[in-house]
Amino acid sequence: MRFSVAVLSGAALCALAAPAIAQRADPAPVAELVRQVNIPYEEFTLPNGLRVITHTDRKAPIVAVSVWYDVGSKHEPDGRTGFAHLFEHLMFNGSENAPGEFFTPLREIGATDFNGTTSNDRTNYFETVPKAGLERTLFLESDRMGYLLGAVTQGVLDEQRGVVQNEKRQGDNQPYGLTWYSINEGLFPEGHPYRHSVIGSMADLDAASLADVKTFFRSHYGPNNAVLVLAGDIDAAEARPLVEKYFGSIPKGPETIEPRAPVPVLSAPVVETMKDRVATTRIYRVWPVPGLRDPDMAPLDVAASVLGGLSSSRLQNVLVRQERLAVGVNAYNSSLAQAGMFLVSIDVRPGVDPALAAKRLDEVIAELVAKGPTADEVQRVATTAASSRISGLESVGGFGGKAVALASGALYNDDPGQYKKDLAALAAATPEQVRAVTAKWLSRPSYQLTVVPGERDAYVEAQGAPQAVPGATAPATASSEGPAKGTRGAMPPVGEIGSLKxxxxxxxxxxxxxxxxxxxxxxxxxxxxxxxxxxxxxxxxxxxxxxxxxxxxxxxxxxxxxxxxxxxxxxxxxxxxxxxxxxxxxxxxxxxxxxxxxxxxxxxxxxxxxxxxxxxxxxxxxxxxxxxxxxxxxxxxxxxxxxxxxxxxxxxxxxxxxxxxxxxxxxxxxxxxxxxxxxxxxxxxxxxxxxxxxxxxxxxxxxxxxxxxxxGDWKGEGAPGAKPIAGAGQTVSPRIVLVDRPNSPQSIIVGGELTPLKPRDELLPALTANEVLGGNFLSRINMDLREEKGWSYGAGGGFRRYEGAVPYQVSAPVQADKTGEALASLRRELGEFTSTAGVTPTEFDQTIDGKTNELAGNFETSDAILAAMQQNDLFGRPDDYYATIAQKYRGLTREQLDAAARAAIDPAEFVWVVVGDAKTVRPQLDSIGLPVEVVTATPAPTPAAAVGQ
CATH class of the missing domain: 3.30.830.10 (Metalloenzyme, LuxS/M16 peptidase-like)
Structure with missing residues (x-):
């Protein structure tokens, strides 16, 4: 379908000049907004216990597939922390009848919004696919539900263990990156299922044996512990025979037993201080509160928004705007299934006494506890929440679309329509109700943490590579052992996928x-x-x-x-x-x-x-x-x-x-x-x-x-500015700049160059070639450093298209002890791709199929369309560019992609930056073959003139 482009004059649309600012209209009542939030659904249950929910949305020929398992970190036994999250990764490494990366067949059919997440309470997997690819997707999801374990080899386990541990290092390496460990342990007592982190401990991940992880899977991942949601161009009558075909023969597993997880009661305030490499002192106040099944959840949500969630929140108004004791505030009610935490934090303004800021923080909280919110505050919270929910209804899947709302309600509350009840409860909350509930929970002792600038205490968990488990066999590579032979036959074919509208x-x-x-x-x-x-x-x-x-x-x-x-x-x-x-x-x-x-x-x-x-x-x-x-x-x-x-x-x-x-x-x-x-x-x-x-x-x-x-009557004053974008400069001499950040468990590698590409030219061949090199999960850079070596949580590269320049950059966070090898590997991948090892026939077909088939999913939402319109305008492309892009992809050849990549990217001209611990990293870089310059990461000064009152 081509665009219909119309140019309409002001006269044609007949609008009169207005005063500078017209009288604002009255806002729509919150009840009207709440009524607009609706996700009709149908549901059925298979004999093996799989609960299936469907929602019909015919706006595009796509279907969101979302599978939620009733297993999270709270279900992990002692000594097995991190297993649920580890399985989230393992279940993307292929199954018995679909060996290899789970993303590969999804990429071919044009899946979008595909990922998986793990929380304390559940694990979910999701993808949005063209309707013609739905049957293949159901085959894949059912295969990893019922036919996974034969594909989980020692090599796969070792590989994904490394990826997870680097995910942990990546989080721990951030400022304030260790706070959640302290908060969880300070709030929940020993033995409580919410005490340990979702990602688990390095020691438990190291100790995980193949038998351990397979036992964990058999205990939790049966169809009777899962909810399947299909949302989009589908209805229950269409869905049922397909679900029965692919999931119906999977036998029931043991029923997941919900562990006992009462709301903790602290006998006295717990007060702790932590040092970290941070620029500002952060003060936390955290209370244990009920979970999302409790009627107190909605009033607590309102209280959190009034305190620190709204732009006009009390902490923002008092501590930031009026008294200038803080440069940032936050408050939210984190509701898990069985318990939760009410968290408030402030970042103290540099130069301010943290004790004074903490005192005022406590006083603002105490005032809300004593007097409650105003009716206007409650109304603004409800309006903001309803508006956010309405916007979220545009997406059928992903991280927060309609499938998520239905699945979470079914899993946690046995009610797919729970989202509507929660929003209604929020809209119906009264100031007195919020006051009473807030007083009930926030008058209790809290966990109080202050994070101050300074050197971190000794932290050994993320140092170096994972240690071998005593008595274990040597780690195998994922490619050295094949999975069990499949028994279900080939994956179903994919029907014809229509063009983007x-x-x-x-x-x-x-x-x-x-x-x-x-x-x-x-x-x-x-x-x-x-x-x-x-x-x-x-x-x-x-x-x-x-x-x-x-x-x-x-x-x-x-x-x-x-x-x-x-x-x-x-x-x-x-x-x-x-x-x-x-x-x-x-x-x-x-x-x-x-x-x-x-x-x-x-x-x-x-x-x-x-x-x-x-x-x-x-x-x-x-x-x-x-x-x-x-x-x-x-x-x-x-x-x-x-x-x-x-x-x-x-x-x-x-x-x-x-x-x-x-x-x-x-x-x-x-x-x-x-x-x-x-x-x-x-x-x-x-x-x-x-x-x-x-x-x-x-x-x-x-x-x-x-x-x-x-x-319409707005006029500029004075002379307009002029941008100096001509002459974008060029890369300085290739070298490595090592920025010393002592005691970093992970190094950040970035590299790049200025390419000869012209921003307003047709860059599709070069951009498509980069899909193979660094542009997505299956790219060579990511597959090498993450999936083959397990040294990184994720790596990649891409062109950055500016109005006056087109640079190419790569980025790879890697464990510190593999920095040199990782950088050498990046240079090798770049060099081979742009010389002797260009796009293979398989990579070409997979890329062209993926890029054309994903178009409908990519432009499902208004914000994606809005971004595309702006990009077209900036680079001088016609308004119908995306209406014709499928034909452009189909017209490309492998030779064009190779030529475009080789003309644009010159690995010999790259300059590299490494941010890491110089004492660990510098010796690894000396054999790279480039000059190494070491500089110090020094905190940016905070001028005294800007600190005072």
Missing amino acids: FPAVQRATLSNGIELVYAQVSAVPVTQAVLSFDAGIVADPVGKLGTQGLTLSVLDEGTASLDSVEIAETKERFGAGISAGSSADRTYLSLSTPSANLDGSAALLADIVRNPAFAPAEVERLKAQQLARIAAEATEPQAIAQRTLPGLIYGEASPYAKLAAGSGDPEAVAALTRADLVAFQQAWLRPEKAKIFVVSDRPIAEVRGVLDRHF
Whole structure:
């Protein structure tokens, strides 16, 4: 289907000029929003106990498949922590009748949103597939349910054990990365099933034998302990014979027994302090509370939002906005099935006494416990929650779509419609009910943790490679042992997959000439809009890097008529999300709102963009927060790498070298004034540089009328800015820059170069070639470092397409003792792919099939369509680009892909950055064949002028 592209004038849509800011409409009642949340379903149960739920959504020829098992970390016996999560990984390594990577046949049929997750209470697997590939997907899911163990060899176990342990290292290596171990152990007593982490301990993972893991699987993964949800272009009548065909013969397993997991009661407050490589002190208050089956859950959810979840939350207003004791706050009610935790945290502003911040934190909490929330606060929580749920209904699967809502209700509450009851309970909550429930639970003793800057205490669990288990045979590679021979025959064929039906794109102009790029999507009553300015990080003034970031931060913290709290409250009453951000080349403000509240939400957006107050007090407050972010970036391994690499790729003269500043240069940010922000706003955030991209269920005439009412008479002031994107620079001499971050259990490897590609050319051959090299899970880079060697949780590479440059970058977090070998392996993969070992016939077919078959799933949601519209516009592609891309893929050849990759990527020109422990890593790099420069990772300074009150 090709686009129908219409260009409509302002006169054609008949909108009159409006005053600068029109009167805001009243928000839709929360009851109206709640009524819009509905997921009709049918269900049936097979004789073997498999519960099947179907939901019909015919908007696209795709089906979400979601399998939830009643097994999580709480079901693990002593000495076997991490087994449920380990099996999540093992079940992606193939089964008896589908050997090899589970992702391979899914990739071929164009699966999207495919993954698996493990929690304390359950394990789930999910994928969204073209309807023509549903039967194959059911074969695959049933095979790993009923025919897995013959494929779990010692080699597979050793490989995935390594991957999981590197996943653990990756999390532990982050600032505050060890806090959850302390919180769990401080909150839950010895023997409680929620005490240990989902990922488990290194010792237990090391000790896991093949017999152990197979016993665990037989105990929990039968059909009678699972829920299967099919959501999308399917109904129960279609689904039943297919489910019976593939799952019906799998025998029942033992019933999973829910362990006893009472809500703990602390006899007295537990107070602990931890040192970590962090930029700011973080203070936690955590209470044990009931789980998601308890009626107290909804009032506790409301209380958490009022405390720290809303933009206008009490902690945000008091500790951040008014008293400036903190640079960030958070609060949420984490409801597990049988118990939960109510967590509040603040990041103390540098220079502030943590004891004072903690005292005020406790006082704000105590006030809510004593007096409860206001009716307006409760209403805003409910509106925000309903708006979020409505937006989530657009996706049939993935991490948070309709299949998730149905499956979680069925597994935890024996009711697929529980999502609706939970939302109704939230909307019906009263201030007195919230006060009583909050007083009941938050008046009890809490676990109190303070994380302060300093060197971590000795931490041995993630040091070095996994140790051999005494008496165990030598680890085998995953490829050295074959799985048991299959008995079910070949996988079912895949039917013909239809072409993408991308929505028609229309263009119009507002009265002042701002172009509107619009597509109508009616899946949910939501409007998403992006006000995109031709600016971006490259527009940041030289010598004042961080100006744009601070300008955007202050923008929605006050207008000529509303202060920061009033703006936050107004957003919440409309259920609107308004955020500001930037890419290398564009600066944008994004709006998502229930369409019933479009007029009021658009009026608020216009007020923020057109009438920012830039109040001096707000400038100073937001400046302190930005300086704290900059300091935090100096402690995060990935951020350190990304701040180091751009200057090496582009050279300091390139505008894209500004990407190295991250959130900004601390000295420059500290010196910024209100006048600097006003100057940036007037030069760049102006109508001549703006386009508005919209995806909505409302017709273009209505959308344009609303936008013209609020933006149509907007005029810029002064001269517009000019971007210096010509001459993007070039890579400096190839070498390795080792950033010393002592005692890191994992190293971050990033590398890259500036390619000769032109951003506005057709880059499809090069981008498609990279799918094989580094662009997805099955790419050579990831398969080598993760699936074959087990040294990384995930690695890959890709082209970054900017308006004036196309660099290529790779990234690989690897265990510290394998850094040198991993870097050598990356160089070898790059070199072979671009010389002697190009795309194979199998890789070519798999890639072309996957890229064409996944189109319908990729563009299922409005935000994906909105992003595609912006990309097409930025790179000068026609509006019907994605309507014709399947034919473009089918027209490619292997020779084109090889030629494109070899013309774009020159491994000999790569510059590499490694962030890790120099004493461990440096000796490994000396044999690489490149000069090695060692630099120190030093915390970004926090200028004293920005710290005081």
